[in-house]
Amino acid sequence: MSVGAEGELTRPGLGRGFSDLRQSGFLLKLLVRKELKVRYRGSVLGLLWSYVKPGVQFIVFYIALGVFLGLEKSARNPDGLANYAIYLFSGIILINFFSEALGNAARSIVNNGNLIKKIYLPRELFPVASVWVSAVHFFPQLVILLVACIFAGWTPTAFQLISAVVGFVIVGLLATGLGLLFGSANVYFRDSENLVDMLLMIATWASPVMYSWTMVEQKLGPTVFAFYQANPITIGVELFHFAFWYPTTDGSALMPPNLLILWAPVGLAISLVILGLGQLTFRRLEGRFAQEL
Amino acid sequence: MVNAIEVSDISKQFVLRHTRSIKEAVVWLAKGRKGDLSEKFHALKDVSLAIKTGETVALLGLNGSGKSTLLKHISGVMLPDSGTVHTRGRVAGLIEVGAGFHPDLSGRDNVYLNGAILGMTEQQIEERFDAIVEFSEIGQFIDTEVKFYSSGMYLRLAFSVAVHTDPEVFLIDEILAVGDEPFQKKCIEKIQQLAQQGKTLVVVSHDLDLVSRICDRGILLEHGKITFDGPIVQAVELLRA
Numbered sequence: 121m122s123v124g125a126e127g128e129l130t131r132p133g134l135g136r137g138f139s140d141l142r143q144s145g146f147l148l149k150l151l152v153r154k155e156l157k158v159r160y161r162g163s164v165l166g167l168l169w170s171y172v173k174p175g176v177q178f179i180v181f182y183i184a185l186g187v188f189l190g191l192e193k194s195a196r197n198p199d200g201l202a203n204y205a206i207y208l209f210s211g212i213i214l215i216n217f218f219s220e221a222l223g224n225a226a227r228s229i230v231n232n233g234n235l236i237k238k239i240y241l242p243r244e245l246f247p248v249a250s251v252w253v254s255a256v257h258f259f260p261q262l263v264i265l266l267v268a269c270i271f272a273g274w275t276p277t278a279f280q281l282i283s284a285v286v287g288f289v290i291v292g293l294l295a296t297g298l299g300l301l302f303g304s305a306n307v308y309f310r311d312s313e314n315l316v317d318m319l320l321m322i323a324t325w326a327s328p329v330m331y332s333w334t335m336v337e338q339k340l341g342p343t344v345f346a347f348y349q350a351n352p353i354t355i356g357v358e359l360f361h362f363a364f365w366y367p368t369t370d371g372s373a374l375m376p377p378n379l380l381i382l383w384a385p386v387g388l389a390i391s392l393v394i395l396g397l398g399q400l401t402f403r404r405l406e407g408r409f410a411q412e413l
Numbered sequence: 414m415v416n417a418i419e420v421s422d423i424s425k426q427f428v429l430r431h432t433r434s435i436k437e438a439v440v441w442l443a444k445g446r447k448g449d450l451s452e453k454f455h456a457l458k459d460v461s462l463a464i465k466t467g468e469t470v471a472l473l474g475l476n477g478s479g480k481s482t483l484l485k486h487i488s489g490v491m492l493p494d495s496g497t498v499h500t501r502g503r504v505a506g507l508i509e510v511g512a513g514f515h516p517d518l519s520g521r522d523n524v525y526l527n528g529a530i531l532g533m534t535e536q537q538i539e540e541r542f543d544a545i546v547e548f549s550e551i552g553q554f555i556d557t558e559v560k561f562y563s564s565g566m567y568l569r570l571a572f573s574v575a576v577h578t579d580p581e582v583f584l585i586d587e588i589l590a591v592g593d594e595p596f597q598k599k600c601i602e603k604i605q606q607l608a609q610q611g612k613t614l615v616v617v618s619h620d621l622d623l624v625s626r627i628c629d630r631g632i633l634l635e636h637g638k639i640t641f642d643g644p645i646v647q648a649v650e651l652l653r654a
Contacts, residue, residue, distance in 0.1 A: 129419065129499040133489025147529040154526060158517045238512040240489035241530055407492040410485060411427060 133240055133407070140242035147241070151249040156256060170260050174216055178209050185330050201332055202369045203272055206265070210364040211329030211357045213261040218291050218353060219320045221254035225299025226316040230306050233413035243406050244399075247299040251292060258288075265364060272368040280363040286384055287359030293391035294352045300398030304405040307412050327354040328361075333376050349376060352394075355387030415501065417582050417613040418464040418487055423496030425457040425482060425637075456482045457493070457637045466501070466581070469614040471624040471645055473652050474634035480617045483634070484584050487615065502581030505531050507572070514571060516560035520551055523559055524574055531578045541577045548603075549573035550596070569596055576603050582613045601627065621649045 141148065160166045186192035186204045193200035201207050225247035229236065232246050266274075298316075306312035326348070328336065333354075337345045348354060358379055366375060376383065429452040457479045464470055472480040485491040486498050488506040513530040514523050524545055528538040546555050549570040551562075559567055585604070604627060608614055618624050624631070624645065631648025633641035641651055 129416075129501050131489075132487065132498060132500050132504060133492050144529075146535045150526045150529050154515055154518060154522070157522070158515065161517050235512055235530065236490075238490065239506055239530060241532075410490045 141244060141248060144242050144245060148245055148249055148252070151245060152252045152256070155249065155253040159253075167260075170257050171264065174213060174261050175264070177216075178205075178212060181208055181212065181330065191331065202373065203365060206268055206272055206368055207332075207361060207365045208330065209265055209268065210360045211327065213258060213265060214287065214291055214357055214360050215324050215327065215329055215353070216261065217254050217258040217288075218295050218323065218356075220257060221251040221292070221295035222298050222302070222316060223320060224250035224254065225295065226302040226306055226313050228299070229303045229409065230310070230313075230413065233307075237410050237413050243409060244300065244402065247303045247402075248296060251296050251299060254295070255292065269364050269368060274364070274368050276363060276367045280367060283359045283380060283384065284363035286388070287356040287363070290352050290359070290384075290387040290391050291356040293388075293395050294356075297391065297395035297398035300402040301394075304402045304409075307405065307409050323353055326351060327357045329357055333358065334374060349383060350386060350390065352387040352391045355379075355383045359384060359387075415466055416463045416499075417466040417468070417501050418462075418615070419497075419499040420460060420462045420483075420487070421497055423457055423460050423486060423493035423498060424455060425486070425491065425494050426453045427456050428453055455637045457486070460496075460634075460637070460639055462632065462639065462642065464613060464615065466613055467611045468630060469608045469628040470616070470630045470632060471628040471648070472615065472617045472632050472634060473621070473624070473648055478634040479637040480634055481586055482637075484586055484615065484617055487582075488584050500582060503532060504582040504584065505575070505578045505580035506584040507575045507586065514559055514567070517558055519558055520546075520555040520562070520570055523570070524555075527571065527574045528578065531575060532580070533578055537579075545570075545573045545577050548577070548599075565593060565596075572600060576600075576607070580612075583607060583615070585614065585616045585618075587618055621652065625649050 160169055163169065165172060182192075182205055186200075186208065190197050191200050192204040193202045228246035228250045229243065235241070236243055236246075302312045302316050333349075336348055340348065358376055362375055362379060366373065460479075460483060472483060474480050482491065484506070486493055487500060488504055489498075489500075490506075513527040515526065518526065524542065525538055528541075528545075529535075533541075546552070549566075549572070551566060551570050554562065554566065559570070562570070583604075601623070604614065608627065614628070616624055616628055628645050631641070631643065631645040632639060633648050633651055641648055
């Protein structure tokens, strides 16, 4: 709906980008609530699935990688990572958030095609709502992580807690930006959602979630490693390690150099640029959504 | 009187055949680029019209004449290839009732969701909630999931939300065939009441008797062009001839 002051002629159908979102806060809230309500409809476990799925995923990875492939530090394996379970889980929950947010955002425009074809509303709402829904699903996983951390003797500094928030924001902005980009492209080419699925598979392995960043640097050398490190998801994951895993170890583990003073701002900057690009692409393409869907 | 809607020289082309796969593109290249990969046609061509505040206008024409497309341009769902559309005040479309309904949510949740989609604020919905439920005659079923509603109940609730959005300009597309006869009468009375209150109405319908009762002005469209613009009686006569 085009909301113009009375007595003033306005052109309908021209979105004002993110400033629309502030006006439509109520609608955004309802869309998020709707998604949360219908997600686990008709299932016995309901919202428990948000705990069960990452829990099982974690156990599988932990046994396969930590125990079989020997990434966990133990008496027989002194080169492994201390508290590998927490190392692994803190990365997994962030990647899960990113995967869910981007995967759903990329499909959100096509899935809401019926509405978009008939009623004008700020269409950015759909990808943004997908990211919000994923953030809500992220929360129970975070609670599990915190419980595990406390058992492992977690004593974080305020600085480390802030870096966790920064890591989450970096990944959230990136997912929103890419969601707008791929979501709008998906209207024209359904290849887009398949491309996203592939990217998400790569994203899980292109960040030090399962393994340690030192292994990458040893194999690739410092120049290529800089590119690896510039990935905002990698930065987000390492900020999470710094916040949740590092305080549970004896402090002898190596964190990537310049993580906080250089890479965190770089990650934030890259995410913001991608958000800007996504928004730009979205606005270029949204005018023809109604006829292409 | 000021203009509520100003449409100047808009044209809209649609692509008839979409070719998206590499296979088809390769075949097309191999055949020496014969023919167009995509065919286009004009859904609207150089359409101009001005509607004053408080006017009740019917868009008439046969199937595929561009009526709904024109309505979608006024609501902002579509943007013209060329030309401009301007509207004054809040525009709400009663375009396909129930488009924003989710079958797994209760009637109550759907009233809120659909109300917000149609541009109402939280406060407005809360104020009008009782009126919406009363008008729809849903009663005790308001907390049931709408997938269990009969099709009539579904449409009644959707229509009720739509008429309570209270915009300055109403766009109505083929939705007057709602529910049973008593409810239909109620809907038409409601729409006439809106017209008396000075709301601008733009109606698309094939029910010519109905539109001649509601509207004063008729615009005839044919193949995306306006062929007649004048009193509704004459417009209906022309279409029937």
